[in-house]
Amino acid sequence: MTRLHAALRSMLKINVPMSFGHMHIVPALPSFLPPYPEVNIDMRMADHFVDVIDESYDVAIRVAQRADSSLISV
Numbered sequence: 001m002t003r004l005h006a007a008l009r010s011m012l013k014i015n016v017p018m019s020f021g022h023m024h025i026v027p028a029l030p031s032f033l034p035p036y037p038e039v040n041i042d043m044r045m046a047d048h049f050v051d052v053i054d055e056s057y058d059v060a061i062r063v064a065q066r067a068d069s070s071l072i073s074v
Helices: 002-006 018-032
Strands: 010-016 039-045
Touching: 010 018, 018 039
Parallel strands: 010 039
Antiparallel strands: none
16 A cells, blocks of 8 residues: 555656757666656657646756746746
């Protein structure tokens, strides 16, 4: 029962710029995926901005100055 509650299960929809995705995200996937076999990743790499809300992205990584926005950046 504990394992069922502790396991992460989901589709994680990510949008990242092409170069950032190839340099940082793709190399990290082989070590991220084995401990979380029930997490599926839908990663789209594109250099244009997407509507995160409208296209239902869970995470969007941007390498740019943040304009005034109601979105959270870290």
